[in-house]
Amino acid sequence: MPVARPDSSGARIIAHVDLDCFYVQVEQRKQPKLRGLPTAVVQYNEWKGGGLIAVGYEARNYGVKRSMRGDEAKEVCPQIELVQVPVARGKADLSSYRNAGSEVVSILARKGRCERASIDEVYLDLTDAAEAMLAQTPPESLDEVDEEALKSHILGLESKDGNDSKATVKEWLCRCDADHRDKLLACGVLIVTELRMQVLKETEFTCSAGIAHNKMLAKLASGMNKPAQQTTVPFSSVKGLLDSLPIKKMKQLGGKLGTSLQNELGVTTVGDLLKFSEDKLQERYGFNTGTWLWNIARGISGEEVQARLLPKSHGSGKSFPGPRALKTVASVQHWLNQLCEELSERLCSDLEQNKRIAHTLTLHASAFKSSDSDSRKKFPSKSCPLRYGTAKIQEDTFNLFQAGLREFLGSFGVKTQGSHYSGWRITALSVSASKIVPVLSGTCSITKYFNGPDKFGSTSEQLPDNFIDAAPLSPSGSESYSTLNSTELQNELPGEQVWIEHSMADLGQLEMKANTWNRLDPSCSISKQTSGRSMVSFRN
Structure with a gap:
C-alpha cells in the first residue's frame, strides 16, 4: 500500500482505460x-x-x-x-486476447507513460501531454470541441435539467477562470478522447476511461459509465464520490481489511473513515496501513504509473473443480507438463521479441485432503531459479509440486514414503515465471545455438527443443551470467567468464557447441567446474 505524496499528486493527470467486454x-x-x-x-x-x-x-x-x-x-x-x-493443450488459450490487448497498448503509449495492468486494462500518466497542450492550445482557446469529448461525464457537473449536457460540458472544459488543476484535467479529457477514437479506428475496439489526479480515482471513474464512455473526477468532486462509496468497492478493501473496518469500526463507506484520526488508524492497523486508510478517505494517492508495456510475469493455470479434481501424481504431472509447455513458449517468445529473461519459477496449487474438512490449510507455493527449456521447466515444476504435496500432507500429520500417498485432491494448478529483466542491449538468445541443427557437421540430428542451457541465475561475486552466443559474449564481456547451467546428460552437447564456437572464435573455451555447471571463458 503506497503512502501518497499529497504535495505532487494533485497536479498529475492520470487515466485508466478499460476495454469494454x-x-x-x-x-x-x-x-x-x-x-x-x-x-x-x-x-x-x-x-x-x-x-x-x-x-x-x-x-x-x-x-x-x-x-x-x-x-x-x-x-x-x-x-x-x-x-x-x-x-x-486441453486448456483455454488466451494468446489472441493478449495480442489484441498489445495492439491497444501500443496506441495508448503514444501520449504518455503507460502501465499495462492486465489484458484489458491500462493506466496512463498524461501529465506531460496535458501540460504541453495547456501551453500550446489551451481548451479555452478552442472555437470547436470534438463532439465525442462533449459526451464526457464530469463528476459533480449537472445542467439545469439534471444531465451533464454537451453545452454544460463544453462550458466546463473551456472555462477561463478554472484553476490550474482543472485546466490540466480538461486537457486530459481531450487527450483521452483522441486516444479512444484512435483505438477504435485502428483496432475496432471500444474502451471506457476514467480521468483524475491519481490512479485510485481514475480506476473508480472508468467503471462509472460504460461502454465507450469516459468519466472525469475534478478535485472538487472527490469528497462527494467517496462519501457514499461502499468500502468493499475500494481496491484492497474487498477482503479481510474491509471486513475488519466494517465489523470493528462500523465503517460502511469510504467517507466513514473521515471520522477517525490518522493516529487512531495507525494504532489499530499499523503505521503504513493506517496512513494509507487516512489518505484514501481524502482521495489522496501517490502511486505512480509504472512505465510497463510488457507483463511483469508469465503464467499458465487450470482449474479442476468438483469431480474433475486430480487425485493421482500421474494426472498432476500430465497437466503440469501441459502448463509448462505453454509457459516455455511464452518465455521463448518474450526472449525473442522483447529480449527479456525470467529468473524465478513458481508453482501454485489449490488442494484439500479428502478425509479432512479443514479448508484453512493451504497448499504451499514453491519457487526455484528458472532454467530455460520445456523439459527443464517441467522437471523443476514437478519437483516443486512433490515438495509442496509432502509439506501439505505433513500439516495433517501424514508421513509420505516415495510417491505412495493418497487421500488428497488438487482443484487448481498454475505455474509462473517472474523477476523478468532485459537482456543486455544488442544481444540475442543462446537458444538459437542449442535449438538448431549443428551447422558444422558434428551431428545431423536436430538438438532437442529443451536444450536451452542458459539459466538466468542471479550473479554472485565476479561471476557473470548471460544468454549470449560466442561472438556477442566476447563483445560484451571481453576477458570475462560466463556460467552455463546444464544437466550432466547434456554436457556432451554443450562441449560440442563450445568446440564449434572455438572454431569461430579461438578465444572461447569451456571448462567443467561443478556438477551441472560449466564455465565458458574468453581470453583478452
Missing part, C-alpha cells in the same frame, strides 16, 4: 456477423454449456450474467451466440 469484442472482430447480437464467450469445457467468462452488453440486457453456465444463458436468452475460447 474485451473478449467479446475480440471474437466479434474475428466474426463481424456477431456485432450487435447478444454474445458471450465461454470456457472450453462442455459441462452445462461451459462457464461464461465474458458477456456482451446486448446479452446483459436480456439478464445474462458472467456467473451463468452456457445452458442457463440460453434459457434466459435463447438467441444468444456462445463463442468458445480457443483451446490448446
Whole structure:
C-alpha cells in the first residue's frame, strides 16, 4: 500500500482505460456477423454449456450474467451466440486476447507513460501531454470541441435539467477562470478522447476511461459509465464520490481489511473513515496501513504509473473443480507438463521479441485432503531459479509440486514414503515465471545455438527443443551470467567468464557447441567446474 505524496499528486493527470467486454469484442472482430447480437464467450469445457467468462452488453440486457453456465444463458436468452475460447493443450488459450490487448497498448503509449495492468486494462500518466497542450492550445482557446469529448461525464457537473449536457460540458472544459488543476484535467479529457477514437479506428475496439489526479480515482471513474464512455473526477468532486462509496468497492478493501473496518469500526463507506484520526488508524492497523486508510478517505494517492508495456510475469493455470479434481501424481504431472509447455513458449517468445529473461519459477496449487474438512490449510507455493527449456521447466515444476504435496500432507500429520500417498485432491494448478529483466542491449538468445541443427557437421540430428542451457541465475561475486552466443559474449564481456547451467546428460552437447564456437572464435573455451555447471571463458 503506497503512502501518497499529497504535495505532487494533485497536479498529475492520470487515466485508466478499460476495454469494454474485451473478449467479446475480440471474437466479434474475428466474426463481424456477431456485432450487435447478444454474445458471450465461454470456457472450453462442455459441462452445462461451459462457464461464461465474458458477456456482451446486448446479452446483459436480456439478464445474462458472467456467473451463468452456457445452458442457463440460453434459457434466459435463447438467441444468444456462445463463442468458445480457443483451446490448446486441453486448456483455454488466451494468446489472441493478449495480442489484441498489445495492439491497444501500443496506441495508448503514444501520449504518455503507460502501465499495462492486465489484458484489458491500462493506466496512463498524461501529465506531460496535458501540460504541453495547456501551453500550446489551451481548451479555452478552442472555437470547436470534438463532439465525442462533449459526451464526457464530469463528476459533480449537472445542467439545469439534471444531465451533464454537451453545452454544460463544453462550458466546463473551456472555462477561463478554472484553476490550474482543472485546466490540466480538461486537457486530459481531450487527450483521452483522441486516444479512444484512435483505438477504435485502428483496432475496432471500444474502451471506457476514467480521468483524475491519481490512479485510485481514475480506476473508480472508468467503471462509472460504460461502454465507450469516459468519466472525469475534478478535485472538487472527490469528497462527494467517496462519501457514499461502499468500502468493499475500494481496491484492497474487498477482503479481510474491509471486513475488519466494517465489523470493528462500523465503517460502511469510504467517507466513514473521515471520522477517525490518522493516529487512531495507525494504532489499530499499523503505521503504513493506517496512513494509507487516512489518505484514501481524502482521495489522496501517490502511486505512480509504472512505465510497463510488457507483463511483469508469465503464467499458465487450470482449474479442476468438483469431480474433475486430480487425485493421482500421474494426472498432476500430465497437466503440469501441459502448463509448462505453454509457459516455455511464452518465455521463448518474450526472449525473442522483447529480449527479456525470467529468473524465478513458481508453482501454485489449490488442494484439500479428502478425509479432512479443514479448508484453512493451504497448499504451499514453491519457487526455484528458472532454467530455460520445456523439459527443464517441467522437471523443476514437478519437483516443486512433490515438495509442496509432502509439506501439505505433513500439516495433517501424514508421513509420505516415495510417491505412495493418497487421500488428497488438487482443484487448481498454475505455474509462473517472474523477476523478468532485459537482456543486455544488442544481444540475442543462446537458444538459437542449442535449438538448431549443428551447422558444422558434428551431428545431423536436430538438438532437442529443451536444450536451452542458459539459466538466468542471479550473479554472485565476479561471476557473470548471460544468454549470449560466442561472438556477442566476447563483445560484451571481453576477458570475462560466463556460467552455463546444464544437466550432466547434456554436457556432451554443450562441449560440442563450445568446440564449434572455438572454431569461430579461438578465444572461447569451456571448462567443467561443478556438477551441472560449466564455465565458458574468453581470453583478452
